[in-house]
Amino acid sequence: MTLLLDIPAPATRSAMPPVRHGGRRILVHDYAGHIFPLQLSRWLAAEGNQVLHLYASESEAPRGRLMRSADDPPGFAVEGVGIGRRLDKYVLHRRWLHDHAYGGHLAERIAAFRPDVVLSGNTPPATQARLLKRLKRDGVPLVYWVQDIFTIGAEEILKRKPKPLRWAALRLLERTEFGTMRQSAGLVVISPDFLPTLSTRGVNHPHSTVVENWAPYGEITPRPKDNAWSRAHGLNDRFVFLCSGTLGMKHNPAHLANLARAWRDDPRVRVVVVSEGLGRRWLEDVKAAEGLDNLVLLDFQPVGQLSDVLASADVQVLLLESYAGALSVPSKVYSYFCAGRPILGALPAANLARRLVERERAGLCVDAGDDMGFLAAARRLHADSALRMSCADRQVGYAHRTFDIDRIGPRFLDVLDGACAGYQ
Numbered sequence: 001m002t003l004l005l006d007i008p009a010p011a012t013r014s015a016m017p018p019v020r021h022g023g024r025r026i027l028v029h030d031y032a033g034h035i036f037p038l039q040l041s042r043w044l045a046a047e048g049n050q051v052l053h054l055y056a057s058e059s060e061a062p063r064g065r066l067m068r069s070a071d072d073p074p075g076f077a078v079e080g081v082g083i084g085r086r087l088d089k090y091v092l093h094r095r096w097l098h099d100h101a102y103g104g105h106l107a108e109r110i111a112a113f114r115p116d117v118v119l120s121g122n123t124p125p126a127t128q129a130r131l132l133k134r135l136k137r138d139g140v141p142l143v144y145w146v147q148d149i150f151t152i153g154a155e156e157i158l159k160r161k162p163k164p165l166r167w168a169a170l171r172l173l174e175r176t177e178f179g180t181m182r183q184s185a186g187l188v189v190i191s192p193d194f195l196p197t198l199s200t201r202g203v204n205h206p207h208s209t210v211v212e213n214w215a216p217y218g219e220i221t222p223r224p225k226d227n228a229w230s231r232a233h234g235l236n237d238r239f240v241f242l243c244s245g246t247l248g249m250k251h252n253p254a255h256l257a258n259l260a261r262a263w264r265d266d267p268r269v270r271v272v273v274v275s276e277g278l279g280r281r282w283l284e285d286v287k288a289a290e291g292l293d294n295l296v297l298l299d300f301q302p303v304g305q306l307s308d309v310l311a312s313a314d315v316q317v318l319l320l321e322s323y324a325g326a327l328s329v330p331s332k333v334y335s336y337f338c339a340g341r342p343i344l345g346a347l348p349a350a351n352l353a354r355r356l357v358e359r360e361r362a363g364l365c366v367d368a369g370d371d372m373g374f375l376a377a378a379r380r381l382h383a384d385s386a387l388r389m390s391c392a393d394r395q396v397g398y399a400h401r402t403f404d405i406d407r408i409g410p411r412f413l414d415v416l417d418g419a420c421a422g423y424q
Helices: 036-048 092-113 125-137 150-158 163-182 194-200 228-232 254-263 278-290 303-313 332-339 353-360 370-383 385-402 404-424
Strands: 025-030 051-054 075-079 117-121 142-146 187-189 208-210 239-244 271-276 295-298 315-319 341-346 363-366
Touching: 025 036, 025 092, 036 051, 036 075, 036 208, 036 303, 036 404, 051 092, 051 125, 075 092, 092 125, 092 187, 092 385, 117 404, 125 142, 142 332, 142 404, 150 163, 187 194, 187 404, 208 404, 228 303, 254 271, 254 278, 254 295, 254 315, 254 370, 278 295, 303 332, 303 404, 315 332, 315 370, 315 385, 332 353, 332 385, 341 353, 341 370, 353 363, 363 370
Parallel strands: 025 051, 025 117, 051 075, 117 142, 142 187, 187 208, 239 271, 239 315, 271 295, 315 341, 341 363
Antiparallel strands: none
16 A cells, blocks of 8 residues: 555544535545556645545556646655455455455545545445444545445356345345445435336435446547557557456456457457456457457556547447346446547447437447447447548537536535534
8 A cells, every 4th residue: 555645634523614615624445456446536726725635556446646746736655555365356255254344444545534524435234334334433424436236246246046045145235235335424326227226125325326437538539540559459450349447246247258250250350459457358268269360369468558548549439238227327438429439339229328328429339238239339339430520420429518527526425424513
């Protein structure tokens, strides 16, 4: 764990009176270390707050700017938290123990910072529960940033387990996840689609709001396809289907293998996957077994190269399995919009990301299980350059209008202020 900037704690909590746009000590925890929560933390610091941004150093995820730069606000610091062993993400009992241990380390680091309020998201239920317990003891409000509902993914992992074990594990997870949400001081929810499910679990807060995710337009910008990164990987003169980001249980990598199979005899086409973890390992096995030389597999790239990585694409691929339904939103869709490349999607019709793509006419989407429709849409995008250009123009226009941190940040401040007021 490396502290990049030491922000001293006040002598007493009462010495830090609440101020509407500045003067608070705010702890932001984003388990994954994604790019847009880091932008929020920097904005909160620029508003005059002391902000410590924490992330899980042992998680596999595409990262944002995890180091201070010369133009960062003086009150901003970023730090990784780990427990010294690898996360076994898809073995639930080991994952639970790891998340619980991580929650203990996280709680201790947060307590040392002595924040006025904590915003924590993208975080496993066991971690959130342990964090909430410590914060309640210290009299610090927790605002739960609901990026996902973990119980949905656990149901998929457990579906082949014996029924008694499955029932017991899911009840424990549900009690932990929804119980922590109910006891939190406020919620930020990324999609209105989450609200009915939360309401049926008794999760309702006066200090809550729906704030869709975004990407930092300006950090991710439309770039020429022929750039240093695409040339280095031999992609500048190829037609590229690109999938960049997490490939976990909710993302079916078979769609990417099918794309590679469909164009395996065309040397001008590449299917590029920038990812790590479960789906990436599956694709490695398929590539080796079938000799799919047009399937290019790369690790997560440094955030400073993200614009060039996305610009190498002619078409960007977005995946989400049917069981995730409306209760998950792949955040890569927002980065894709900033890059200005059309989207080829296979995801549920009810999902917010698909509704966004279709409403803004930013690409073509089919249902998650529609393999033939997915390839037909891919062929249409491959053949129609005018369609690709019109999709890209609408994406960039939407990102420019919508992803303004000066409009997004105050909505988080409202929730944080309300949570603090409720603890006075």
